[in-house]
Amino acid sequence: KQEVTQIPAALSVPEGENLVLNCSFTDSAIYNLQWFRQDPGKGLTSLLLIQSSQREQTSGRLNASLDKSSGRSTLYIAASQPGDSATYLCAVRGYNNNDMRFGAGTRLTVKP
Amino acid sequence: DTAVSQTPKYLVTQMGNDKSIKCEQNLGHDTMYWYKQDSKKFLKIMFSYNNKELIINETVPNRFSPKSPDKAHLNLHINSLELGDSAVYFCASSQSGLLNTEAFFGQGTRLTVV
Numbered sequence: 195k196q197e198v199t200q201i202p203a204a205l206s207v208p209e210g211e212n213l214v215l216n217c218s219f220t221d222s223a224i225y226n227l228q229w230f231r232q233d234p235g236k237g238l239t240s241l242l243l244i245q246s247s248q249r250e251q252t253s254g255r256l257n258a259s260l261d262k263s264s265g266r267s268t269l270y271i272a273a274s275q276p277g278d279s280a281t282y283l284c285a286v287r288g289y290n291n292n293d294m295r296f297g298a299g300t301r302l303t304v305k306p
Numbered sequence: 307d308t309a310v311s312q313t314p315k316y317l318v319t320q321m322g323n324d325k326s327i328k329c330e331q332n333l334g335h336d337t338m339y340w341y342k343q344d345s346k347k348f349l350k351i352m353f354s355y356n357n358k359e360l361i362i363n364e365t366v367p368n369r370f371s372p373k374s375p376d377k378a379h380l381n382l383h384i385n386s387l388e389l390g391d392s393a394v395y396f397c398a399s400s401q402s403g404l405l406n407t408e409a410f411f412g413q414g415t416r417l418t419v420v
């Protein structure tokens with residue numbers, strides 16, 4: 195069964211810093227990987243999706259990379275802002291693409 | 307228009323009661339999911355349906371019974387509620403067979419069992 199791990203569990207940075215969130219998975223036979231953001235008491239907002247054949251995706255200040263062979267993905271956030279404070283979740287979809295598994299998330303705090 | 311909508315948003319009920327949570331998606335997706343988010347915020351898959359057919363049942367107690375009347379709806383019925391069922395339940399949908407398919411989530415239903 196696919197297991198997804200996110201490191202660190204929590205991260206606090208001053209505004210303006212660049213930062214990297216990590217996601218690792220045990221089964222490299224994936225369909226795609228999706229990064230989400232969750233604000234307290236809210237639902238999940240999709241940030242980026244990387245197909246299994248892709249190496250990276252970019253959206254604004256966000257860049258997600260995928261190294262399928264090593265079972266890793268990173269989410270890079272450039273020039274962080276207080277509004278980026280949230281929990282970031284990665285989800286991996288296996289070849290049975292009805293099976294989407296989450297990591298425990300990284301709680302990010304960006305201090306003004 | 308809300309892509310994935312769940313009702314109710316909040317549900318407070320007593321132990322032993324039976325309750326239902328409804329989910330509807332208007333994205334034309336063929337796959338729907340139920341996830342449970344516990345107090346530690348971990349999202350755990352409970353069920354996955356594809357075209358009204360149960361695909362994944364992740365060792366969930368049989369007090370939980372999903373029902374999919376059509377591929378746009380996946381409802382969750384819970385019998386004999388227990389304190390440990392208190393959590394936020396999320397419904398999601400996606401389209402199978404496409405590498406670039408994103409999953410979309412509802413806003414969640416916060417269930418409190420007292």
